Amino acid sequence: MHALALLAASVTVIGATMVITRKVAVHAVLYLVATMLGLAALLVMLGGSFAAMLEIIIYAGAIMVLFVFVIMMLNLGQPDSAREKEWLRPHVWLGPGVLAAIICAELLYCIVPLSDSVPSVVPITAHDVGLSLFGRYVLMVELASFLLLAGLVAAFHIGRNRVEDR
């Protein structure tokens, strides 16, 4: 495994663990952005350069920025992080941790026989993705647009109620 790949993988994993363990929300969001960048690097190595670019632009760029806005709006102060500390007692980690470990072990156990000799990874360019996107999966694109529209309407509706209550 190439050193660069190892580096990217480790950045992703450490970032992910830091996200779930931080008490302060803003720190968590920043760590999340780091994991996503690591992930993008990995995607490039996998030959999905178009996907990596999308990851960086949409995911890290747009969604994470949304997160930051919302966290700032919520104005989480000191008492919140104190409460987070109280919530994250070590014994709290025990139950879900064990469950997650079990699932990870089972997945690993199942996945090992699947992968076999790996042929050379030929990068899949944006050209191929575009062809298949609007070739076979044109219907999926339409459905995706419906999804986005629904999400838009929902967000707007929930947001609007807040004004009336005042």
Add this chain to the structure above:
Amino acid sequence: MPVFSFNDTLLLATVLFSVGLAGVLVRRNMIFMLMSLDIMLNAAALVFVGAGARWHDAAGQVMFLLILALAAVETAVGLAIILCLHARGRPTLDADTGNLLQG
């Protein structure tokens, strides 16, 4: 020897997925749950792109694209709900208090 074998991708995705899962289960604050959820989504997306690369099929990346759309919408709605809860006088954003649907 390719830079990053499919086997490794799966390995990494599993780890990421379990970490995300743990996060969702542990954290009581909704925002943190959403973030952990995004980690899980990314793990899944990773596998799709890995598989696309492995079998030389653009479908993997098409699926990645859709997962992105999904994540976007999900985050948007989630945050809207959080804002609404926060405004309604739920400063603590505790996931356990919203249990009106108790059986």
Add this chain to the structure above:
Amino acid sequence: MGEILLPLLILSPLAASEILFISAGRISARAVGTVACAGVGLSAVISIVLSVLLLSGPATGLLQATLWPWMHIAGFSADIAFMLDRISMVMILVVTIVGLLIHIYAASYMRDDPGVARFFGCMTLFVASMLVLVLASDLLCLFIGWEGVGLCSYLLIGFWYDNPVNTAAARKAFYMTRMGDTAFLCGLLLLATAVGSLHIDTVLAAVTNGQIAPSALNMAALFILIGALAKSAQIPFQTWLPDAMAGPTPTSALIHAATMVTAGVYLIARLHDLFAQAAPVMALTAVLGALTILMGACTALVQSDLKRILAWSTISQLGYMFLALGCGVWQAALFHLMTHAFFKALLFLTAGAIIVRTHHEQDIFRLGGLRHTMPGLTAAFVTGASALAGLPLVTAGFYSKEMILSGVWPAHFRLTHELTLNGHFLWGMALLGAFLTALYIFRCVFIVFFGKSGTTTRGQTSRLMTIPLGCLCVLSLCGGIIEMPTTFPPLHLFSALLDPAASHSHADEPGWLVLAGAVVPLAGLAVAWVLWGRPSPVMREMPGQAVVIRFARTGEGIDMLYDRLFVQPFRFLTWLTRHDILDYIITGTGRLTRTASTSVLRARTDFLGTLTLWGTSGIRETDRLLGQIQNGRVRWYAAWIAGGLSAGLAMAMLS
């Protein structure tokens, strides 16, 4: 010629009875009497003409008349056919002439009775069915007459139906004869299957040429004998005749003295070839006859009712006839039948006249000393009594009884290879019977007519009643001379008349036989005179104290025995099972299933109750548990989803 006269013979009384039945309410008593007498009179005239016709013809000639085929199917053929030969000639003469006399007598006797038309309707119907019985040449056709006669006797005995005793007696008579008839029917069935037809001559031909197996022959003879015994009220079936006296006296005279009861004798005489082949049955007939003679005579000796005495005497005289039949001398039986018809009818009619004149008093002890008030009736009764007793030379009874006695003496029966029944023993019993007959009849004569006078008498016997009595007196006196016993001048008109072929071989018979037959009745008369006749009679008052006499009076208690043995249990059992048992069972099961189903239902509901009790509590419990799981916390849901995922993967791994 015979073709028309024979059916006409039967048709005339039948027509008379139909006319009487249809015009029941509308014509006067006198008109009824005349129609009845006309009907029977016409048949009497026809029978005389036919007899003359028959006698003028060849010796074994007979007149045939086949009216129409009754039943012709594969394997059996019967038709309504009549024939007249010498035996049936004697019978139709007896039936019609005695019948006519009795009808003339009854015309005045029953004139003031409201149901006179019904009475004469039944009487003429009776004569018609008796003629059918006598003339039938087909046993099945004979059976019609046989049952018809039984029915008419039922109707006539129960004539005064207001008194339930009469109707009970009538029913009893019919049931007893009906039992005999079913036995007779079984005999007919047996013969019909064996021979294929019931014509008398075909049957007798089949018997003679041995077509029927001996066992079947014996069985058929036994069945027919049982039928005859029931009809003639012999030993096992004799209890119905004394009760039959409940009917009007002319009925008793015609049916229970002259004709119906002798039907059995005629039947056996007619089928004598068949009986000749069945030795054990002949022996049984003879023994039963002898026993009946003695039993009848003893019971008559102690009776106090005038008509019952005559009834029991009829039974014993019939015993004589059956004895004669048993010993094979059926000609003697028929001769005795004829003479008996004359003097018994005479006795019954005079008794009727006496009863009418003494305000329906029937007890002989209250009747005493009637010879002064009714000299004519006394003379008639005495002639009848002497004929019954068989006083020698003077009366017809003597000759016929003599003929029977001489016939019985030589007979002997081989019952089983070593046991043979000798005729002498039977002859002795018959002689004792003759003595007892003379004894009881003259007891009755002396008590009723001699001695101090009992009841007051009224009126005068009408002329219409005296003429028949006169004729019967003549007949019973000189009716016997046509058949002389052997030692007397050889005058065998009667047996020659019957079947000239039968040669008489009485030559070796000892001379003293006839003497004994003559002396015995006189001895009876003397003993009766000593006991009851003398001015200071020995046993004037009621001799009824002795238990034996009281026992004997009720006909040896056989009547009570039958009543307790058959009638009571039958009535009780039928009463017990009057509600249909099967009905109960089936409707019962219906009710049972209903109750069962309701009880099962109730049980089920209880069971279900307990069941549901547990169920609900269990469910509520689980419900509570499940409720806790759904505590509304999102994270717990996520945790459960993860748990499910891990379980699924575990499954995938393990399998």
Add this chain to the structure above:
Amino acid sequence: MNPLPALVLLPFIGGGLAWLAERIQPAPSSPSRNASWWAMLATLIVETLLLAWITFSHPTSHTGPWLEHFSMPWVPTMGIAIRLDMDGLSLSLIWLSLILCFLCACLATRQATVKAGTFHFLFLTTLTGIIGTFLATDLFLFFFFWELMLVPMFVLIAVWGHEDRQRAALKFFMFTQGSGLLMLLSILGLVITHDRETGVLTFDYFTLAQTHLSPTLSMLLMLGFFIAFAVKLPIVPAHVWLPNAHTQAPTAASVLLAGILLKTGGYGMIRFNVMLFPDAAMYFAPVAMGLGVVGVLYGAWLSCAQEDIKRLIAYSSISHMGFVVLGIFTGSRMGMQGAIIQMLAHGLSAGSLFLIAGAIQDRLHTRDMHRIGGLWTAMPRLSATGLFFAVASLGMPGLGNFAGEFLVLLATWQVSPIIATVTTVGLVLAAIYALRMVNRVFLAARREGQPPLKDLSVPQMAAFACAMIFLIVLGLHPQPFMTFSAPSPLSVMTTNSLGGHVP
């Protein structure tokens, strides 16, 4: 126009007319001017004329197997056709039904004043069912008429009956209907086996008679038929419905029930048991004869102790029907003809006895012999007729019953003398119950406090007289009836069915 369908449908149409007549002229002042009654009488007369024409258009001398034939497809796909065939047996039984209906019309139906129209309609529908049963030679049609006969009779008993009529009518219906279904099973079984064997789906009696059945199957099918007819012709275990049905039925209904419905059982047994499954019938014969004897003795035994006149007559008819079963299953022609004569004679004698019992009940409103007392002095004509028919029913030679019973006994004697001798005991019992009734009801002392009684009128007496004459003729001269009403042998029928029928 073939007379047979007319014969069947005429009573039904007549019934409709009677019902209409009642509608048009509802409450007649006196029963004699009752329009529906006249309509019924007219139908009966026309029916008799039609029957007479059929009888005399065929010289009765030759015992031609089938006098009349009529066939019209009804449900072609199932092979069901309206096949009506008349032979001597069905003709004589139809004559019996018509005579009894005339007797009923003259003597019994006058009293049914309430809703007379429907009464006559139901009465004539039952008659249609009966005539149909006697003529149908298509098994489906036979079953159809078999059930048709049942329903109006049920209504007749249930509506116009006496005190406990509902229960009796229901019991009657349940018994006969249940057994009818068993027969339906057998019919279907037969048809299916025939279809499977020859590929031809037909309900026709003649063709079905040729199916080769295994012994067990033919015994099973035969049993199905036998049970249905055993309930109808009451054989002892299944006779329970008869006494109740008779005691509660109105006079006309009980005459019809006793006179003809029992005969349909006998007719069915001859036609569909003995002739359709000859070997199974012979194999089953000892059991059936045993049942017959039990029936004779049990019926007679029970009627000796009855207090109710109609119940007594009902039990006596069970005893007489026992003779019929005995005769049918002796297997010989003589037994069969004896059974037929017995059926005809019993129809007349039992029917008339029921009419008399009905007349007594109309006058004295009771059937209990204790409360009736002697009637001879008050009603000599009625009592004389009653005496005549009681004597006929006890089997007096020279009358119809004896001819039938003698032939049956002779045929049974040839099969086994013991059974015959045991049956003759039944004759003695018959004498006991008949004379017990006579001495309780007719020849007995008049009961004081008896209301003034009106004797039979001359026309009624005339009706009874012709019944008497029929009985005497049947008793003394049964030969023409025997040759005439012999059931046509099966073999002859089939040849006819193939070669087209006598017009």
